[in-house]
Amino acid sequence: MERKDELRVKALDYCLAHGVAGLSLRPLALKIGTSARLLIYHFGSRDGLIGEVMNEAHRRVQRSFEELIRRPGFKSPLRTFWDWTTDRRNAPYLRLIFEVQVLALQNPTAYARYLAGTSSSWLTVIEAALPSSGDRRARATLCAAIIDGLLLEFLSTGDLERTTSALDIFDSMLRARVPRVGSDRRSVARQNRSKGA
Amino acid sequence: MERKDELRVKALDYCLAHGVAGLSLRPLALKIGTSARLLIYHFGSRDGLIGEVMNEAHRRVQRSFEELIRRPGFKSPLRTFWDWTTDRRNAPYLRLIFEVQVLALQNPTAYARYLAGTSSSWLTVIEAALPSSGDRRARATLCAAIIDGLLLEFLSTGDLERTTSALDIFDSMLRARVPRVGSDRRSVARQNRSKGA
DNA sequence: CGCTCCATGAAACGAACGTTACATGAAACG
DNA sequence: CGTTTCATGTAACGTTCGTTTCATGGAGCG
Numbered sequence: 001m002e003r004k005d006e007l008r009v010k011a012l013d014y015c016l017a018h019g020v021a022g023l024s025l026r027p028l029a030l031k032i033g034t035s036a037r038l039l040i041y042h043f044g045s046r047d048g049l050i051g052e053v054m055n056e057a058h059r060r061v062q063r064s065f066e067e068l069i070r071r072p073g074f075k076s077p078l079r080t081f082w083d084w085t086t087d088r089r090n091a092p093y094l095r096l097i098f099e100v101q102v103l104a105l106q107n108p109t110a111y112a113r114y115l116a117g118t119s120s121s122w123l124t125v126i127e128a129a130l131p132s133s134g135d136r137r138a139r140a141t142l143c144a145a146i147i148d149g150l151l152l153e154f155l156s157t158g159d160l161e162r163t164t165s166a167l168d169i170f171d172s173m174l175r176a177r178v179p180r181v182g183s184d185r186r187s188v189a190r191q192n193r194s195k196g197a
Numbered sequence: 198m199e200r201k202d203e204l205r206v207k208a209l210d211y212c213l214a215h216g217v218a219g220l221s222l223r224p225l226a227l228k229i230g231t232s233a234r235l236l237i238y239h240f241g242s243r244d245g246l247i248g249e250v251m252n253e254a255h256r257r258v259q260r261s262f263e264e265l266i267r268r269p270g271f272k273s274p275l276r277t278f279w280d281w282t283t284d285r286r287n288a289p290y291l292r293l294i295f296e297v298q299v300l301a302l303q304n305p306t307a308y309a310r311y312l313a314g315t316s317s318s319w320l321t322v323i324e325a326a327l328p329s330s331g332d333r334r335a336r337a338t339l340c341a342a343i344i345d346g347l348l349l350e351f352l353s354t355g356d357l358e359r360t361t362s363a364l365d366i367f368d369s370m371l372r373a374r375v376p377r378v379g380s381d382r383r384s385v386a387r388q389n390r391s392k393g394a
Numbered sequence: 395c396g397c398t399c400c401a402t403g404a405a406a407c408g409a410a411c412g413t414t415a416c417a418t419g420a421a422a423c424g
Numbered sequence: 425c426g427t428t429t430c431a432t433g434t435a436a437c438g439t440t441c442g443t444t445t446c447a448t449g450g451a452g453c454g
Contacts, residue, residue: 003431018304019300019302021218021300022218022219022304024412025411026410026412035433036411036412037413037414037432038432038433040412040414041431045413046413098302099303102349104353105292105295105353106215106292107218119354120354135362138362138365139363139366141360142343142347144350145342145343145346145360146339146342146343146346148342148345148346149349150342150346152298152345153341156301157316157317163338165335166335173373176373200401221440221442222441223440223442231402234402237442237443237444238401238402239401243442243443
């Protein structure tokens with residue numbers, strides 16, 4: 001069983017570097033010092049391997065995140081979270097999860113099973129951290145989307161300075177606590193309904 | 198040549214529905230009423246086909262976007278842009294571009310060529326629409342990231358109401374014109390430099 | 395008609411894919 | 425010791441992949 005653990009860890013490292021979209025067993029096996037035969041033997045199938053690899057990834061991200069919220073934070077919660085996502089120890093994992101999430105958009109049957117409600121669980125965490133208000137869920141959605149969008153931009157361009165500046169701007173906006181806008185959820189839905197093609 | 202145009206259009210429709218990650222010629226050819234032989238004949242190779250398909254996608258998005266900015270806008274620019282991205286005529290294209298962008302993160306040599314600077318070109322457009330200020334580029338980055346992040350959330354969950362509420366919150370924040378925060382670019386860079394792992 | 399060029403079909407190529415069958419050596423256990 | 429179980433290697437299976445080869449039919453043109 002310990003051999004399987006070792007293989008899972010090495011396979012995860014390989015997926016962090018090469019992605020999971022076109023993953024094939026033989027090159028992976030060659031790189032981590034085993035054979036396609038043994039990967040099937042230990043994990044049952046390619047899908048089983050990817051499943052265990054993604055579970056391991058989620059586990060590590062979870063562990064790192066729990067360590068984060070245990071530490072005392074000097075900066076704002078959002079900025080602290082941003083620094084965590086862009087940390088080079090965490091970014092590869094988030095990139096991998098990004099990949100699976102986007103692949104699941106076009107091929108849910110193949111990839112959705114590897115997403116253990118990642119996005120919605122983070123949304124819940126953020127929502128719990130926000131002050132209570134009628135639009136708290138929408139505010140949490142906004143915060144999560146900003147992290148996602150800026151992270152995607154950071155991963156694409158590598159421009160940490162610009163993306164961090166953007167986050168700090170939003171952070172200062174958030175602290176300003178702008179009062180509720182006139183368009184509540186119902187009126188938004190009304191506007192959308194008159195939009196269709 | 199007109200036959201090739203027809204094939205390109207049909208292939209794009211197929212990619213909009215099935216994605217481009219695991220695209221293979223024979224199923225595509227079967228679905229659009231041709232053969233793998235002819236796809237190679239017309240487009241030279243699989244990569245050539247994907248290249249032309251993505252060009253066609255970018256062309257259509259571009260055309261739709263130009264039509265958008267030609268129309269008079271009743272709502273805020275950002276909300277107008279959001280309604281455009283989530284329009285069911287446009288969202289599939291943005292989803293496809295999302296897919297390629299994320300695939301390029303892990304495999305730039307294979308996919309980066311299909312991204313004709315999409316993200317940066319939009320950034321420029323947004324930047325031009327914002328009032329001039331020292332942090333205009335960062336603000337543009339923020340706006341683009343919010344659209345990206347919310348769009349990804351919308352595509353993943355289909356929850357247009359919640360994501361639109363989130364956008365409206367940000368829109369109202371933006372209108373409030375919070376003054377510059379203390380952390381300018383230089384101080385941000387300073388903070389980041391002392392972050393490394 | 396004869397020639398040329400373009401479009402297409404049928405079939406195959408070699409490679410890579412996930413997976414399996416079979417054999418074997420080592421270790422654990424009675 | 426004999427037996428069983430686990431881990432592993434070798435080789436193959438059948439399939440699919442992108443691509444190529446060869447042949448053919450038809451349209452345009454002299």
